Amino acid sequence: MDMFGMMNDMIGNMEHMTNGANCQTFTSSTVISYSNLGDGPKVYQETSEMRSAPGGIRETRRTVRDSDSGLEQMSIGHHIRDRAHIMQRSRNHRTGDQEERQDYINMDESECWPRPPPQQTQKPLPPFFPS
Numbered sequence: 001m002d003m004f005g006m007m008n009d010m011i012g013n014m015e016h017m018t019n020g021a022n023c024q025t026f027t028s029s030t031v032i033s034y035s036n037l038g039d040g041p042k043v044y045q046e047t048s049e050m051r052s053a054p055g056g057i058r059e060t061r062r063t064v065r066d067s068d069s070g071l072e073q074m075s076i077g078h079h080i081r082d083r084a085h086i087m088q089r090s091r092n093h094r095t096g097d098q099e100e101r102q103d104y105i106n107m108d109e110s111e112c113w114p115r116p117p118p119q120q121t122q123k124p125l126p127p128f129f130p131s
Helices: 003-018
Strands: 025-036 041-053 057-066 071-080 083-092 098-105
Touching: none
Parallel strands: none
Antiparallel strands: 025 041, 041 057, 057 071, 071 083, 083 098
């Protein structure tokens, strides 16, 4: 009984299934590191998730939190085949820096989903003053 051969067959079967037209998948990974060596506890945490559906539809999420550098970062990506919209926010608690970025792959901002609400074309209502 060859255990490595059986494992390779199982992995091959899983890869074949995920390439099918009617397959939905979810993968998740989390890494947490903790140390407490004299100058206070230090925690590093990173998570990564991916959901996929038939038709080349994918959603990706990634978060990072590092207490040593003060960095917190989050990104969410929406993908349809070769097109993608990826939003990323980061904040550093030590320096106070904040950043927000949006990347468009094989598309421009006007094609992005979900579409922003249309601009308001009506005049605003006057304030209500009860008598």
